[in-house]
Amino acid sequence: MMANTPNTATAAPVQENRKIRRFGMVINLDNCTGCGSCMMTCAVENNCAPAKEKITDRTGITLMRVFPVNDRQPMPVRQAGFVPMPCMQCEDPPCELVCPQQAVELDPLSGIVDQMPQRCFGCRYCMAACPYHARYFNWYDPEWPKGMEQTLNPAVAPRMRGVVEKCDFCHGRLHLAEDQAAIDGNDDYTYTPACVEACPTQAIVFGDLNDEDSEVSQLAKDPNSFRFLAKLGTEPKVYYYSEHEWRRNLAERDMNGNASRNEGKEA
């Protein structure tokens, strides 16, 4: 586990007089029950379509995904838990670097790695570059049963087949908060992503990592906090917290323990 030293620098120059935020998360793995509320509300908030029959765990769209994990001990002494994985919102995002279309951009004002599907032409370089497998490709057009399109969130445009998408910390909600702040003439705003709002055990803490007094900032500095694959130096802004060593050790472990349903199928 590497030392947790939140980087207060931003990637690009920004407009003067605007407060520079670095939105991030600390997810308390000890409080995650794996219920999947975050996944469901994320799908609703971001207008993800119900899965077609042929979609699998490899081809689905789960911008927030909860992985079951364990300490690899034999049953019945095995300890198990869950790891919710949104986009890690890296400070130095490899996906941004490889995108030939500038469809990925680190927002200097919020620190959020934005994905612009309108620019994406589906080369999936970003998916290959992302060490967290946090990006998803739209293999199919999104389709809703007749009439259900009425339930779509107007703050988020549905994405079409052939583009990559990922978690952007609910940019629709961020924009609403920014709009309201502009109306109020007050730049001191914050907001709550859908997964944070939905978690029944408040395992996800969200806020501005640049704000030294914020709960998220304090938690990120806790000795029990860690980041996945920190050794790669991508400086993720999603931190995890656990008082259990085996969970903290997950940070540098590959995730091969979880086989896909497709693996080992009969020919």
Added chain:
Amino acid sequence: MAITRRDLLLFGGGSVAALPFTPIPYKLLDDVSIWTQNFPWLPVPVPGEITLASTTCTLCPAGCGLKVRRVNTRPIGITPAAGHPVSRGTLCPLAFGAHQLAWHPLRLRQSRMNGQDAEPAAIAAKVAEAVGAGKKFAILDERPGRAVSSLYRQAAAKAGGVYLTPRLEEEAPLAAIRALCGEGAPEFGFDLEHARTVLSFGAPLLDGWGVPGAMKLHWKGRETAFIHAGSRFSPTAQLAAKWLPILPGSEAALALGLARVLVDEGLAAKVNGLDHYRALLNQMPLNRAAEITGLKAETIAETARRLQAEGPAVAVGGGDLAGPLGRETEAAIAALNALLGAVGREGGLVARRALAADAADLAPATPLEEADAGSIGVLLVEAATAGTARPWKSIAAKLAEDALVVLLSPYNSGYATFAQAQVATPAFLESLEEAPTAPGAARHSFALAPAVLEAPETAVAPAEFLALVAAEAGWAGLSEATTESACRARAAAIHASKRGSVFSIEDASETKVSEIGSADELYSKLAAGAVWVDDAPAAAAPPAVTLPGAAEGERQRMLTAATAPVHGPGGEGALVAIPAAWTGNTASGVRVPLAGKLDQESLLRALPGEALIHPATAQRFRLKQGARVRVEAPDAQYLATVRFSDAVMQGVVEISPGETEALDLFASTHGGASRAVRVRLGRA
């Protein structure tokens, strides 16, 4: 300067070579990309002002408070209601996608009879005609305890029929305790909030039990240690402070083993009937309990001592959704609670304050299992959308040969295949609904769920359909009944009791019922999405409990349940099947459309129709991941897809049911469901 052919070629070649270094191809790509974003078949959400409407979730019996985010009249999302006294600002994953249920592909928009569209009045006439012809009338109410349920009970009484209720896993152990307290015993509820140690016998305490979100919040507080005894490495087993991996169906043996330790070591509370119960325990030495459960004898002994030392402790039976414990097992768990001194104690099983007595003209609630086999000639079923799971066989066993089955449901799913007539009812959020006391709760509550969406004109509320039947059959007093009139009557009874307080979701305020001027005012508050919660149980002397097993026959049945826990014939090649159900994948209603995020699109849960099996067991049967197998029980079979999991016990197959056919594997001859059955696997 003359332009030669060579110049032209050079210019052309140079242009082609330089093109990739100009913005032109990229701009073109960009434009094409943007254009493809606007394919006409992609829906464009219509913007508008976002407002919130307060209501209550009625998908399962928990009754969680929620707010529906709306743009104009369209629901676009659901958020939890902060401070809600029942759900405490939490929701389960299903609720977050429930606003889409009105547009479910299996939505039934037109009532049907014998495969043809039909008017509800015609179906009602058919029901009345059958009742008039002397067929026995019954109503199966999958969401009992509502105000509307009293209309059903009235109808059953007037028709000389029966009002049937399904088994709710949370309530089964409470009924078992009540049976030990004899005549006049109060209704009980679990006071888990004040318990220090909770032992669950397969009950999914942290995965859908009671009020799911509130249970998780309680678990997070870490003030209660959860011990889970179960055969599956379920989410509850994973989250529990300690998991006791017992062999399938051995809950009764564990309960008796724990009781034996308490009695032998003088740790048991003083209860009546200890002598005859000791006679039963004498036949269950600790080593035998250990052998049946697969646990070490020391583990059982340590657990029993821990329950006594780290009290208040309580044992929770009921079992898993689709895998209920038998009556004898519940009796053994109830006895364990009595020996722990948990009955009538804070942090154990507390007596709920009594509600107003039932009117004399209501039929009693009869558990489905207790209905006479082959007796029902006309059956109305009001199906729950989620939170219930029972094999159709358990219902079919009660039907007469030419029975008329009418399903009241917004969906063409679940029991629809077996019903001659389907009445299209409003879906979730489309009509006034109600949420009575959450199962297992220590305090009564009552919430109304006002309509947030407009129902299709063809949809008929169950109470309205009952009124149609009543008009045809001439049942006085019911033909004018509506959901609202029933709810108003319930609100009036609550107001008359002057007990408890009302929590308003809209402004998170609480008002004592005694401060509310009239029953109409109380109803108005409830109809705006508020919830009434009764006062805390009054301190009272614990009721006298008599341990079961006074009769030799009863002791023998309990011993049989403990020593022969798995149903079906054994022999070479037999495996033990247990259901691995959860609220989201097994119900008589439908799955929330986005529930696939949790199983199909991720590995968080087993997919409906999957058979989870240990790789070593699979190797024994030469099965590969993804293979289709036929799971054969003595009276049913089901096609499933093999998925390996080394968390499954060897020799066990966990069936993730989705369709009622899967549940039929676990149907038992007495009309209920078994927790564990022997099956064989064959190639599909």
